[in-house]
Amino acid sequence: xxxxxxxxxxxxxxxxxxxxxxxxxxxxxxxxxxxxxxxxxxxxxxxxxxxxxxxxxxxxxxxxxxxxxxxxxxxxxxxxxxxxxxxxxxxxxxxxxxxxxxxxxxxxxxxxxxxxxxxxxxxxxxxxxxxxxxxxxxxxxxxxxxxxxxxxxxxxxxxxxxxxxxxxxxxxxxxxxxxxxxxxxxxxxxxxxxxxxxxxxxxxxxxxxxxxxxxxxxxxxxxxxxxxxxxxxxxxxxxxxx
Ligand SMILES: Nc1ncnc2c1ncn2[C@@H]1O[C@H](COP(=O)(O)OP(=O)(O)OP(=O)(O)O)[C@@H](O)[C@H]1O
Ligand SMILES: [Mg+2]
Numbered sequence: 001x002x003x004x005x006x007x008x009x010x011x012x013x014x015x016x017x018x019x020x021x022x023x024x025x026x027x028x029x030x031x032x033x034x035x036x037x038x039x040x041x042x043x044x045x046x047x048x049x050x051x052x053x054x055x056x057x058x059x060x061x062x063x064x065x066x067x068x069x070x071x072x073x074x075x076x077x078x079x080x081x082x083x084x085x086x087x088x089x090x091x092x093x094x095x096x097x098x099x100x101x102x103x104x105x106x107x108x109x110x111x112x113x114x115x116x117x118x119x120x121x122x123x124x125x126x127x128x129x130x131x132x133x134x135x136x137x138x139x140x141x142x143x144x145x146x147x148x149x150x151x152x153x154x155x156x157x158x159x160x161x162x163x164x165x166x167x168x169x170x171x172x173x174x175x176x177x178x179x180x181x182x183x184x185x186x187x188x189x190x191x192x193x194x195x196x197x198x199x200x201x202x203x204x205x206x207x208x209x210x211x212x213x214x215x216x217x218x219x220x221x222x223x224x225x226x227x228x229x230x231x232x233x234x235x236x237x238x239x240x241x242x
Contacts, residue, residue, distance in 0.1 A: 002061075003028050003159055003190045004049065009058035011044050011214075018044040020214040021058065026159065031181065031191040033205030033222070035198050037234060040211040042194045043085055046161045049192070050082040051075040063158065077107050079158035083148040083165050085194075095139065095147060096120055096132040102154030119154065126150045126180060142173045149180065159190045166195055178204055198235075202226060210234065 004026040011019040019041045026032045034042050047053035049060060051072035060068045067075055090098050099119035103110045110118065123129045126146045131139065139147065145165050152160050162181065166174045174197075181204055184191050195201045201208060202222035210218040210225055212234045218225045225231055 001028055002026065003030075003063055004192075005061040006045070006049065007059045007061075009045065009048055009055045009060065011041075011048055011053060012056045018214050019048065019055070022211065022214070022216055024209055024216075026190045026192060028190060029185050029188045030206045031185050031193055031204055033201035033208040034192055034194045034211070035196075035201055035208065036211035036217065039213075041214040042211055043163055044214075045211070046082060046163055046192065046194065049075075049159075050080055050161055076155055079156075080161065081152035081155040081157035081159070082161035083145075083152050083163055085163040085167075088148075091135075091137055093136060094133050095128060095136055095143075096123060098136055098147060099123060099150050099154050102151055106155055122150045122154050125153065127176070142169050145169065145177070146180070149177075153184075157189060159192070160184060161192045163194045164196065166197070166200060174200065198226070 002025045006022060006024040008021045008023060009019050010021055022041065022045060024045065036042055044053060048055045051070060055068055059066060062078055062080060067078065090101065096116055096119045099122050100112065100115035103115035103118045104112060120129060120132055123132055126149055128143060128146055128150060131143060136147065149165060166177045169177060178200060181191060181193060193201060193205060205222055207220065208222050208225045209216065210231050217234055218228045218231045
């Protein structure tokens with residue numbers, strides 16, 4: 001069953017057509033990789049799915065209900081969580097408080113004490129429990145990225161949208177991140193995974209989409225997509241050894 005179904009989604013910013021009739025589906029417990037050159041529309045598609053941007057036209061269905069024009073809050077309550085390409089933690093809060101807010105102000109409206117307790121549990125899942133009481137501003141990039149994942153997980157999502165969560169990490173940190181993303185699938189969560197490192201995406205994704213200049217360029221298994229001449233051409237001169 002499709003958890004997410006985007007049909008002919010177009011997004012214009014004034015004269016700029018960031019997405020031009022993009023179709024995109026995600027199934028239950030599936031990791032879908034989303035790649036494409038800089039400016040191809042990946043983040044814009046994620047924002048249209050999460051609701052921080054509204055599609056100009058086309059439709060987006062989540063678990064069988066149309067959400068094309070729903071508020072970001074409604075989508076979050078329905079089970080969609082995202083991370084941001086540039087982490088957006090609450091700077092003056094501690095690490096565990098950052099995760100606790102998702103429990104206190106999210107679907108469950110838990111008390112502060114209960115929120116902190118649940119927050120600690122999520123930090124354990126992403127390996128940040130030792131940093132629970134630190135100020136977020138003291139975290140390294142690697143820790144901030146994992147905190148982004150923890151904040152998304154705290155929403156107990158059915159679908160998690162990851163925008164370059166491993167960008168800028170060293171190989172061992174990235175490997176840790178990939179294991180974490182792989183474990184989401186085992187919990188039955190669906191994942192949309194954007195990363196510039198196409199090989200990293202290919203190694204994790206059940207299926208991949210390639211966008212180019214706001215349009216669908218290719219879709220299929222990692223093997224199919226990486227062998228597609230159109231995909232290779234789109235990346236020529238880029239930073240990818242597809
Ligand atoms: N808020 C905005 N206002 C105007 N144009 C925008 C806005 N957001 C994105 N764009 C434009 O839309 C296009 C797609 O941008 P988007 O950020 O979705 O690409 P991307 O694939 O995520 O790129 P990157 O790999 O660099 O993160 C680009 O041409 C970008 O300049
Ligand atoms: Mg982007």
